[in-house]
Amino acid sequence: MIRSCQRLRWLLKENKHRQSDKIGVLLEDMSDEPKLSMNEHDEPVSGNAQMPVGVAVVLTLLGYIGCTKVDELNANFAGNVHAPFGSPVEVASLAPSEEQLIIMRGKALYAKNCMACHQSDGGGSGNVNPPLANSPYVLENPERLSAILIKGLGGPIEVLGTTYNGAMPAWENTLSEVQIAEVLTFIRQEWGNSASRITAEEVSKVSAKIQEQGQSQPWTEPELSEAFPSE
């Protein structure tokens, strides 16, 4: 019994040797094969390679900085950061509409260019600067209003029962047609005024009309009323 066991073990050993010999020959054959091109790589060899310590340290550090940054920018992922909004649609609904944007821009243009004379309440000042709130020149014919801004205005003019005699310069060289449209839309819809929007195209048309008509100096009231009757 013991003998047959020993024999079996010997046979197995012998067999293993023979097989590994065979594989050795096989590998030799393959390595003898001519390479197809100079650039062909050697056969891959399996083994264990360790990541250099330096690389591991840098990667860990980058990961750490990245996590800290994400935490910082997202307020530690606190649930109430986006509250009370629950979806992108809700957040998008907060964006101002085109009309609101025009009014916002018009308001800024008014503060910068007109407020010094016509005041923040649109009430004008003294008997020099006429009011814009409730003024027929603001609320009526939009073409006439555009014309006032484009070329300016001087000489006596009656607004809401008071006669003013000052001078307003032309705005065509200071403000673009888009800006004139924005500021005019603002003054037509502020201080209780409620008149339609004026577009840049409309301002542009009036500008062309004035050029055709030949007015180069600021309007006087009679010239203005003749070129642009009040509706």
Ligand code: HEC
């Ligand atoms: C330097 C002062 C001054 C500034 C700045 C000024 N205006 Fe005037 N504006 C006047 C005066 C003065 C008159 C009246 C002119 C006259 O007496 O003939 C007038 C007249 C007007 C009128 C017609 C009369 C009325 O009351 O409805 C409008 C409209 C108007 N301005 C709008 C504007 C707008 C819009 C701006 C800004 C882009 C502006 N003005 C900037 C002084 C100014």
